[in-house]
Amino acid sequence: MNAIDNKWIGKRTIRPDGADKVTGRAGYSADHNMPGQIWGRVLRSPHPHAVIRGIDTSKAEALPGVKAVVTAKDIVDFPLDKSVMLGIQDMRWMCRNVMAREKALFHGHPVAAVAAISEEVAEAACKLIEVDYEVLPHVIEIEDAIKPDAPILHDFVRHEGKPSNIATTMVNKLGDVEAGFAQADLIIERSFKTRPVHQGYIEPHACTVSYAADGRVTIWSSSQGQFMVRAMTSLLTGIPQSNIRAIPAEIGGGFGAKTIIYLEPVAVLLAKKSGRPVKMVMSRDEVFRATGPTSGSMSTVKIGVKNDGTIVAAQGTFYLQAGGLPGSPLRGPVGCSFSPYHIENVLSVGYDVVSNRSKVAAYRAPGAPLGAYATECVLDEIAEKLGMDKLELRLKNTAKPGGKTVYGATFGAITFKETVEAIKYHPHYTAPLDKNPSKGVVRGRGVASGFWFNAGGESSAQLNITEDGNVNVTTGHPDVGGSRASIANVTAELLGIDHSRISVLIGDTSSIGFSNLTGGSRVTFASAMVVTQSAEKVIGQLKERAAKIWKIDPEAVIWDNGEARPAGPNAGQFPPLTLKDLAAKANEMGGPIGAGVQLNTTGADPGFATHCVDVEVDVDLGIVRVLRYTAAQDVGRALHPDYVEGQIQGGVVQGIGWALSEEYLYNAKGQLDNASFLDYRMPVCSDVPMIEPIMLEIPNPKHPQGVRGVGEAPIVPPLAAIANAIHDALGKRFYSLPMSPPKVLAVIDG
Amino acid sequence: MAKLHVTTTINGEPTEFLCDPSQSMLDVLRNSLGLTGSKEGCGTGDCGSCSITLDGRLTCSCLVLAAEVGGHEITTIEGMAQGDELHPLQQKFLEMAALQCGICTPGVLMAARSLLEKNPEPTETEVRFWLAGNLCRCTGYDKIVRAVLETAAEMRSAA
Numbered sequence: 001m002n003a004i005d006n007k008w009i010g011k012r013t014i015r016p017d018g019a020d021k022v023t024g025r026a027g028y029s030a031d032h033n034m035p036g037q038i039w040g041r042v043l044r045s046p047h048p049h050a051v052i053r054g055i056d057t058s059k060a061e062a063l064p065g066v067k068a069v070v071t072a073k074d075i076v077d078f079p080l081d082k083s084v085m086l087g088i089q090d091m092r093w094m095c096r097n098v099m100a101r102e103k104a105l106f107h108g109h110p111v112a113a114v115a116a117i118s119e120e121v122a123e124a125a126c127k128l129i130e131v132d133y134e135v136l137p138h139v140i141e142i143e144d145a146i147k148p149d150a151p152i153l154h155d156f157v158r159h160e161g162k163p164s165n166i167a168t169t170m171v172n173k174l175g176d177v178e179a180g181f182a183q184a185d186l187i188i189e190r191s192f193k194t195r196p197v198h199q200g201y202i203e204p205h206a207c208t209v210s211y212a213a214d215g216r217v218t219i220w221s222s223s224q225g226q227f228m229v230r231a232m233t234s235l236l237t238g239i240p241q242s243n244i245r246a247i248p249a250e251i252g253g254g255f256g257a258k259t260i261i262y263l264e265p266v267a268v269l270l271a272k273k274s275g276r277p278v279k280m281v282m283s284r285d286e287v288f289r290a291t292g293p294t295s296g297s298m299s300t301v302k303i304g305v306k307n308d309g310t311i312v313a314a315q316g317t318f319y320l321q322a323g324g325l326p327g328s329p330l331r332g333p334v335g336c337s338f339s340p341y342h343i344e345n346v347l348s349v350g351y352d353v354v355s356n357r358s359k360v361a362a363y364r365a366p367g368a369p370l371g372a373y374a375t376e377c378v379l380d381e382i383a384e385k386l387g388m389d390k391l392e393l394r395l396k397n398t399a400k401p402g403g404k405t406v407y408g409a410t411f412g413a414i415t416f417k418e419t420v421e422a423i424k425y426h427p428h429y430t431a432p433l434d435k436n437p438s439k440g441v442v443r444g445r446g447v448a449s450g451f452w453f454n455a456g457g458e459s460s461a462q463l464n465i466t467e468d469g470n471v472n473v474t475t476g477h478p479d480v481g482g483s484r485a486s487i488a489n490v491t492a493e494l495l496g497i498d499h500s501r502i503s504v505l506i507g508d509t510s511s512i513g514f515s516n517l518t519g520g521s522r523v524t525f526a527s528a529m530v531v532t533q534s535a536e537k538v539i540g541q542l543k544e545r546a547a548k549i550w551k552i553d554p555e556a557v558i559w560d561n562g563e564a565r566p567a568g569p570n571a572g573q574f575p576p577l578t579l580k581d582l583a584a585k586a587n588e589m590g591g592p593i594g595a596g597v598q599l600n601t602t603g604a605d606p607g608f609a610t611h612c613v614d615v616e617v618d619v620d621l622g623i624v625r626v627l628r629y630t631a632a633q634d635v636g637r638a639l640h641p642d643y644v645e646g647q648i649q650g651g652v653v654q655g656i657g658w659a660l661s662e663e664y665l666y667n668a669k670g671q672l673d674n675a676s677f678l679d680y681r682m683p684v685c686s687d688v689p690m691i692e693p694i695m696l697e698i699p700n701p702k703h704p705q706g707v708r709g710v711g712e713a714p715i716v717p718p719l720a721a722i723a724n725a726i727h728d729a730l731g732k733r734f735y736s737l738p739m740s741p742p743k744v745l746a747v748i749d750g
Numbered sequence: 751m752a753k754l755h756v757t758t759t760i761n762g763e764p765t766e767f768l769c770d771p772s773q774s775m776l777d778v779l780r781n782s783l784g785l786t787g788s789k790e791g792c793g794t795g796d797c798g799s800c801s802i803t804l805d806g807r808l809t810c811s812c813l814v815l816a817a818e819v820g821g822h823e824i825t826t827i828e829g830m831a832q833g834d835e836l837h838p839l840q841q842k843f844l845e846m847a848a849l850q851c852g853i854c855t856p857g858v859l860m861a862a863r864s865l866l867e868k869n870p871e872p873t874e875t876e877v878r879f880w881l882a883g884n885l886c887r888c889t890g891y892d893k894i895v896r897a898v899l900e901t902a903a904e905m906r907s908a909a
Contacts, residue, residue, distance in 0.1 A: 012847065015844070021849055022852075023830070200885075201851070203853045204790070204791070250853075252851050252853025284794065481888055642846070645847075650850065677796035684882040685877075685878045685882050686881075687882075690895070
């Protein structure tokens with residue numbers, strides 16, 4: 001589609017859900033109430049690791065005002081010896097994460113839940129529940145969890161035939177690394193550590209549910225997929241999916257972590273037992289202790305190059321924290337770390353390590369930033385050793401169309417080189433940097449690149465023409481950052497009508513066909529595809545109606561600029577019929593006008609990004625400030641540029657937090673010490689500069705509008721880009737995140 | 751303990767409510783008065799998404815005891831637009847896409863309005879430090895800061 005011809009695609013229109021969100025009218029998960037509702041609270045384990053020998057709920061149940069109590073015995077058990085998968089989630093772990101079964105695996109692990117007439121009564125009842133714990137030694141850090149004498153979390157987890165905390169090993173291989181390294185003139189091998197970071201969405205998890213006397217369930221909650229909420233709740237409660245209606249509330253941020261559930265099945269069981277609607281809202285403390293975060297990691301990356309900069313072999317070993325139950329995002333570092341580059345010999349190995357922490361959840365490009373952090377820091381050191389420009393080193397090795405990746409895919413049209421060149425010729429990269437602006441202050445510049453797979457998958461859309469000739473479009477994806485705005489632009493463009501005549505809605509599980517999660521940078525790609533096909537069907541119907549009215553062949557009708565016109569030999573014979581004209585005649589000419597499309601979408605080619613950052617280090621205080629940030633990415637086609645830029649800017653700032661200030665801090669008792677926004681330090685407005693996005697619009701040939709997923713790739717490069725910039729400033733390398741003031745001072749002094 | 755009876759003014763309307771001595775103003779706004787535009791992101795005054803003004807002063811409503819607001823004037827996000835006419839900040843936030851998920855937006859708007867009332871010509875640095883009490887995890891703050899600066903410029907030229 002030629003940009004010049006577009007009237008709506010690529011325009012910065014006002015989003016369909018905007019007015020509600022600036023006036024406080026938008027309904028998020030905690031904003032809904034049901035008649036007669038009571039409140040649910042969760043009792044959480046005070047121990048990081050303990051066998052649950054028994055739970056006595058009788059005193060809690062006897063407390064006036066208590067209506068129901070739920071423990072693991074009320075939740076469907078998924079036996080440990082048989083995996084039941086829902087997407088990438090193993091229900092054996094989900095059922096034990098929602099409610100501790102044999103063991104409490106982390107401080108804050110749910111053990112029981114109470115519904116009562118008020119939150120205060122529910123809270124008081126939780127304190128009356130008597131849990132008989134056999135407290136076990138706990139283990140928090142990876143290096144401790146993989147020691148031979150480490151406390152073992154799960155008897156059924158074996159590694160190399162022995163009881164272990166290493167739950168899974170993932171190996172991706174290409175060529176022969178030994179032979180590759182043998183050809184190298186220079187080999188650099190370094191080890192890195194990162195800490196778990198929380199997704200940090202501002203909206204805590206919450207839900208309001210009802211269970212009717214006929215067994216029908218209504219769930220109001222925010223998530224990254226109402227169909228996921230329905231499916232997981234069904235699996236964990238035994239209620240058939242057809243009896244569950246999951247309504248997607250507006251979502252106050254998810255970043256991956258709301259691709260699983262915590263509260264909904266518990267609330268449904270409390271509602272079923274009590275006969276009353278139940279509302280549950282997590283506190284921020286609970287969100288930090290018991291949801292997310294993403295994995296901390298321990299990695300070693302080894303890269304071999306020829307003297308001219310050609311990479312001949314690369315090897316990565318990535319240990320990721322899973323939390324108390326298996327399932328860290330190994331695919332991220334294992335598959336993404338080396339994929340921006342054409343390397344003949346690669347060995348990439350990941351280990352999923354359980355320890356007594358909350359179970360990790362997806363976070364924006366799950367796992368990929370950890371791997372890129374290691375790889376891109378090693379490349380920086382290689383460029384330095386070779387005396388080569390850092391971007392030149394990347395340009396020399398860019399992945400090529402038709403190239404084979406370590407994770408098995410063969411690249412189609414890819415555009416990594418363009419992102420590197422966009423930075424190389426950008427005034428940011430070419431501007432001089434005063435490295436010593438004043439006493440005690442040094443500055444540096446760093447670059448790094450990143451890769452994310454992107455995704456297609458199932459999506460559904462329904463496009464209906466209203467009786468007055470306007471348009472309703474419904475899709476099945478929660479809108480986390482402006483996807484409705486993009487859909488409105490696409491629909492207006494295709495139908496050739498004014499943007500204001502289109503309403504875009506997100507259907508609940510009973511009103512729209514199955515749609516997979518909002519995640520993996522898939523939604524705008526996939527939903528634009530199904531909406532396009534729906535619009536094409538509707539245009540077909542409109543042309544047929546016009547042909548019928550004119551009594552000519554439908555093939556002789558064109559749809560242009562919002563109206564049907566006779567074409568070919570009939571051109572000019574009849575006055576055009578507008579959408580409104582045809583809607584008015586809809587019933588007499590064959591019935592309502594509308595069409596839906598349900599598709600397993602394919603063709604989501606990967607995303608690449610290259611970033612450049614300037615930092616300033618206060619050598620007395622150890623504080624690192626980001627002065628300037630430029631992020632180049634191939635976005636395919638920006639259906640709504642504001643929200644594409646927003647994805648890049650938001651992802652970068654999350655990356656800045658990961659690099660400089662965010663971390664989970666556990667004490668010796670295995671308890672999280674910083675479970676608040678005061679102590680878990682996410683970037684605030686005064687911490688960051690403007691973030692300049694460079695949107696390269698190189699259309700994805702496999703998508704009707706050329707869309708490429710955008711949301712994940714921006715968080716992949718910042719960790720290394722900032723580490724490399726700090727090295728440029730101080731002349732010292734960092735191998736551990738976050739690069740917070742105490743660590744910076746330790747490196748300066750060391 | 752018996753509930754307390756409180757008489758106050760919310761968004762210009764005389765308002766009465768009953769509350770427990772321990773209830774926060776945010777809890778009463780959301781759960782007793784149906785004013786759910788103020789959000790609870792933390793309950794500890796760290797995220798700013800429950801921002802209101804109390805006698806014109808920007809405040810986290812999660813840190814105010816509801817029992818204390820008797821006789822005072824409260825403004826919430828619901829009082830920002832006049833009927834269907836949006837406040838210039840609300841309009842500019844829409845035009846410049848200064849929100850993604852929107853959960854922090856009510857608090858950010860309340861804070862930004864409070865800034866522009868005190869300082870109609872803020873620098874970028876002043877905007878950033880004033881809004882440092884409002885966490886946003888989606889936008890990276892870029893478009894928020896631009897929208898506040900642009901609104902300030904437009905409000906000055908309209909004045």
